[in-house]
Amino acid sequence: MAHHDLQTVSHECGDCPIRHRAVCARCEADELQRLEQIKYYRSFQAGQTVIWSGDRMDFVASVVTGIATLTQTMEDGRRQMVGLLLPSDFVGRPGRPTAAYDVTATTDLVMCCFRKKPFEELMSSTPHIAQRLLEMTLDELDAAREWMLLLGRKTAREKIASLLAIIARRDTHLKLKSAKGSIVFDLPLTREEMADYLGLTLETVSRQVSALKRDGVIELEGKRHVIVRDFDKLLEETGDDTDGGYLV
């Protein structure tokens, strides 16, 4: 199954689905050509580990399709997710020899990998890649800081609502639907993965999801399919500023 995907994904940068958002977004035709020479695709099945923290890592990569996670694990097994990688997101750090986090495919996953050494050379010779990477890294830093507020100060209910809102927003964004009206999406994470994202236990996640359902904030079809009839109602549960709202 995994090798299947490999076949169906185009190897031409020109019609790559993440062409305009990934680290290569700003590249000119000649730069793309040089990237083509050092790239290769790798596929992973849902659940597979891409790389373990501490392992030698001689590539960097873009997520093409599917979802991956970055997690840290403490000696006694406590786990915290520290990154959720969607299509076009970048994995790996130029100049670092080993992986700093466990990288796991949570869905079937295709990555566009670049051999690290030549990628680094390309980065220093052409500014477009470094420029785009800086932009993406700054975005990730902002996301990490919002995540820190969630982990440090939000209640369990607010955490769940926030995660649902993030996924809903991303999904509507990808589907180019408006953020008004009913929003429907599938959770790409298990309850345990949600717990690792939010700094909770899976039982608490389950309870709070049930509570939001009971309170009419969300509807569920099966365990993973979520329907949000009133997105503003969900936003009110996140604890965030209702900006674009009454004040200002």
Place this chain on the structure above:
Amino acid sequence: MAHHDLQTVSHECGDCPIRHRAVCARCEADELQRLEQIKYYRSFQAGQTVIWSGDRMDFVASVVTGIATLTQTMEDGRRQMVGLLLPSDFVGRPGRPTAAYDVTATTDLVMCCFRKKPFEELMSSTPHIAQRLLEMTLDELDAAREWMLLLGRKTAREKIASLLAIIARRDTHLKLKSAKGSIVFDLPLTREEMADYLGLTLETVSRQVSALKRDGVIELEGKRHVIVRDFDKLLEETGDDTDGGYLV
């Protein structure tokens, strides 16, 4: 007092204390010269606000001396620190018109500010600044992810020990002392600021500091002056891997 500092800090990039670590670290003489033209110093007293989240911000800056914090505040007043800025750290985001976080001076502070527009132009015309900024941003992202593990999964005691270890490490780093033997430093944060850093209440911070003292992990002289006789003992309390340890 604040204007005092302004006088004592050199305006020559050549002998600037953060010359080799800040965003300008990689700059050649001619690039420095262009930076000189768009830079100016600003001083703040301990406790002063540098900028409020949402305010227009037409400069970016490096911390020269002192310590500043980035914090997010929720509508009901819950606060989470999301950045601790030490000398050489960078503030602001090129390309963004407003501040995303509250920036506060926790000690007397001197910043080297660059007017944003010319700085952005300089960034796109010379790669050295963007290169260094990318490196610094990647470091910050790593720090943010370690911070996320702390916020999501560590106990109150582990959080305190981790913060003390971070400050101790930084201090010995700045003073070029070895990490062995007694380490002595002053806490640059109040109990409340520590709480905002760690996602705790100030009462819990106070209790856990007292507990670490009672258990002989640290000693206190006054409220702020900390003595760590055995750094490894402190590290054991952080919950982190004791790397360089027994295994591997």
Place this chain on the structure above:
DNA sequence: CGCAGAATTGATACATCTCAAGCTGGGTGG
């Protein structure tokens, strides 16, 4: 059909928060 992984639900324990009362030390004005 029946099994295994995922999810839910319940009962209880416990860590941290909340509210409240003092303490401490450095600065100030009488």
Place this chain on the structure above:
DNA sequence: CCACCCAGCTTGAGATGTATCAATTCTGCG
């Protein structure tokens, strides 16, 4: 010079939210 004052801090007692441990119940699949 002393008494007072106040912000920062500590400590206590009780409340509460989340974790933990333990049963079930779903759900998809061989």
